[in-house]
Amino acid sequence: xxxxxRWIGAALALAERGIGRTAPNPSVGCVIVGAGRVVxxxxxxxxxxxxxxxxxxxAAGEAARGATAFVTLEPCAHVSPRGPACADLLVAAGVxxxxxxxxxxxxxxxxxxxxxxxxxxxxxxxxxxxxxxxxLNAGFLARRHHGRPHVTLKLxxxxxxxxxxxxxxxxxxxxxxxxxxxxxxxAWADVIVVGGGxxxxxxxxxDVRLPGLEERAPRRAVLSxxxxxxxxxxxxxxxxxxxxxxxxxxxxxxxxxxxxxGAGVATTLLAADRVDxxxxxxxxxxxxxRRGIGDLGLADLAEAHxxxxxxDALELGPDGVELFERQRSICHPRESGSPSPAA
Ligand SMILES: NC(=O)c1ccc[n+]([C@@H]2O[C@H](COP(=O)([O-])OP(=O)(O)OC[C@H]3O[C@@H](n4cnc5c(N)ncnc54)[C@H](OP(=O)(O)O)[C@@H]3O)[C@@H](O)[C@H]2O)c1
Numbered sequence: 001x002x003x004x005x006r007w008i009g010a011a012l013a014l015a016e017r018g019i020g021r022t023a024p025n026p027s028v029g030c031v032i033v034g035a036g037r038v039v040x041x042x043x044x045x046x047x048x049x050x051x052x053x054x055x056x057x058x059a060a061g062e063a064a065r066g067a068t069a070f071v072t073l074e075p076c077a078h079v080s081p082r083g084p085a086c087a088d089l090l091v092a093a094g095v096x097x098x099x100x101x102x103x104x105x106x107x108x109x110x111x112x113x114x115x116x117x118x119x120x121x122x123x124x125x126x127x128x129x130x131x132x133x134x135x136l137n138a139g140f141l142a143r144r145h146h147g148r149p150h151v152t153l154k155l156x157x158x159x160x161x162x163x164x165x166x167x168x169x170x171x172x173x174x175x176x177x178x179x180x181x182x183x184x185x186x187a188w189a190d191v192i193v194v195g196g197g198x199x200x201x202x203x204x205x206x207d208v209r210l211p212g213l214e215e216r217a218p219r220r221a222v223l224s225x226x227x228x229x230x231x232x233x234x235x236x237x238x239x240x241x242x243x244x245x246x247x248x249x250x251x252x253x254x255x256x257x258x259x260x261x262g263a264g265v266a267t268t269l270l271a272a273d274r275v276d277x278x279x280x281x282x283x284x285x286x287x288x289x290r291r292g293i294g295d296l297g298l299a300d301l302a303e304a305h306x307x308x309x310x311x312d313a314l315e316l317g318p319d320g321v322e323l324f325e326r327q328r329s330i331c332h333p334r335e336s337g338s339p340s341p342a343a
Pocket of ligand 1: 154155156157162163164167168169170171173194195196197198199201202223224225226227242243244245260261262263264265266268269290
């Protein structure tokens with residue numbers, strides 16, 4: 001692995017800290033390296049400002065002069081009422097080199113950040129570990145490219161694809177390590193959604209039960225066309241009732257949605273092609289119970305192929321998790337509505 005790739009890895013790890021808290025902005029990480037050592041680090045702060053580069057440059061001070069900035073997204077080229085353009089800050093700080101993952105699709109930046117750096121004589125390298133950076137900011141990119149949030153569907157299945165016993169009980173299918181992994185996914189979401197059936201059957205809390213991350217529980221929502229209100233005393237607490245998941249499309253504070261079932265919701269969202277990522281936990285048990293996914297209305301087997309690509313797999317004690325991404329071509333915002341700009 002090259003040094004550039006390694007330092008970008010450190011910047012990606014910083015960017016991860018902001019996922020789920022920076023909407024409407026992407027979560028970016030920045031490491032400034034001078035003479036082989038880190039002189040500044042930053043990541044996008046809750047609410048989207050300050051930006052990562054501004055934080056890292058403030059920490060580096062004079063040590064930024066002649067240094068290299070490793071950043072997970074193109075530095076912004078636009079001045080907002082909430083802060084200066086990061087490309088201008090990097091120029092003013094006198095960095096010699098900028099290494100970045102990919103271009104910011106925000107039309108106010110979209111290549112202009114890199115151009116400004118090059119005009120100032122800074123050596124710019126683009127495209128380092130781009131796929132990982134895009135995965136981190138899948139929510140921001142889905143809004144930009146498709147005009148809606150990115151949706152992950154989480155399912156905990158037995159080997160035979162059941163999500164619950166025949167009588168509806170599903171606690172617990174997977175073990176502690178798998179559940180802890182799922183709680184980290186919750187911390188990365190802006191909103192977590194369950195169906196009305198799960199609300200009534202399981203009375204879930206949907207909180208983040210990981211030491212130090214308890215405050216990171218996302219907003220909750222329940223999908224149902226018939227529920228008049230969230231039942232008083234439900235453990236979910238304050239939750240938004242959604243008649244249609246598309247209601248979240250108009251809310252720029254929602255970049256990443258985590259759907260935690262049950263089967264009805266999984267089936268309707270998959271049939272409507274509203275799922276971008278599948279998080280499938282599988283326990284080594286056989287239940288012969290309720291199927292996790294119902295009829296998707298496929299006319300032909302060929303329709304099922306080529307949609308999903310496995311991008312990761314992990315062992316979590318006795319269980320496993322596999323991640324799949326929906327293969328889509330990018331549709332630009334002009335074709336699908338106009339997402340609100342980042343700040
Ligand atoms: N193993 C797991 O990963 C897991 C996770 C969660 C739950 N579960 C289990 O799954 C079972 C519950 O599953 P379920 O299928 O009965 O319930 P569900 O999927 O949680 O909820 C189904 C209800 O959600 C609403 N709904 C579904 N799609 C919708 C859409 N696109 N827009 C608006 N509303 C929509 C409908 O309510 P209306 O009829 O009111 O419109 C539908 O009746 C329980 O046994 C639970 O323990 C397992």
